Amino acid sequence: MNNRVPPSHANTLRYLQGYPAETLAQVESLLAQDRVADWLLKKYPQAHSVRTDRALFDYVQALKAEYLRSAEPLNKVMFDAKLHVVKNALGTHTTVSRVQGNKLKAKREIRVATLFKTVPDEFLRMITVHELAHIKEHDHDKAFYKLCTHMEPRYHQLEFEVRLYLTHLETAGARLWEVAGV
Numbered sequence: 001m002n003n004r005v006p007p008s009h010a011n012t013l014r015y016l017q018g019y020p021a022e023t024l025a026q027v028e029s030l031l032a033q034d035r036v037a038d039w040l041l042k043k044y045p046q047a048h049s050v051r052t053d054r055a056l057f058d059y060v061q062a063l064k065a066e067y068l069r070s071a072e073p074l075n076k077v078m079f080d081a082k083l084h085v086v087k088n089a090l091g092t093h094t095t096v097s098r099v100q101g102n103k104l105k106a107k108r109e110i111r112v113a114t115l116f117k118t119v120p121d122e123f124l125r126m127i128t129v130h131e132l133a134h135i136k137e138h139d140h141d142k143a144f145y146k147l148c149t150h151m152e153p154r155y156h157q158l159e160f161e162v163r164l165y166l167t168h169l170e171t172a173g174a175r176l177w178e179v180a181g182v
């Protein structure tokens with residue numbers, strides 16, 4: 001824990017643990033002035049238009065075809081309202097083993113928290129790249145992030161901004177980019 005972060009705010013900034021003290025100080029300042037929402041909305045004025053699981057499957061599949069063509073195929077891709085925003089906002093990646101006949105068949109599923117239905121395209125892209133990278137790299141190690149930045153050069157900046165948005169949701173509550181009917 002960085003000692004420049006006041007203890008009372010340590011919990012608020014838990015999504016941003018590990019970032020430099022200077023960055024955290026800037027976030028603190030934005031939060032104190034209630035400017036996180038404005039900052040995010042100015043940079044990303046609108047949400048993407050991926051509304052359904054079918055559309056999400058196509059979106060993920062297109063990125064996979066571009067960068068991970070030879071990796072095992074995806075069986076299922078879906079938005080999941082039950083994924084806890086706080087605990088699993090960065091998505092989950094599972095290989096569900098099922099017995100089919102006498103063969104154990106691995107099914108590759110990607111679930112994305114419903115929160116990501118109403119975010120900018122850049123944020124959906126970040127979470128998609130993250131989950132796709134897990135097909136090849138299990139841990140959040142150097143090889144994993146190398147693959148992420150290969151698929152999306154802005155990966156680190158985008159993950160920071162997604163974490164900033166999660167921090168905003170924790171502190172201010174209101175979702176930005178609300179879309180009618182979602």
Ligand SMILES: [Zn+2]
Pocket residue numbers: 090130134140
């Ligand atoms: Zn991960």
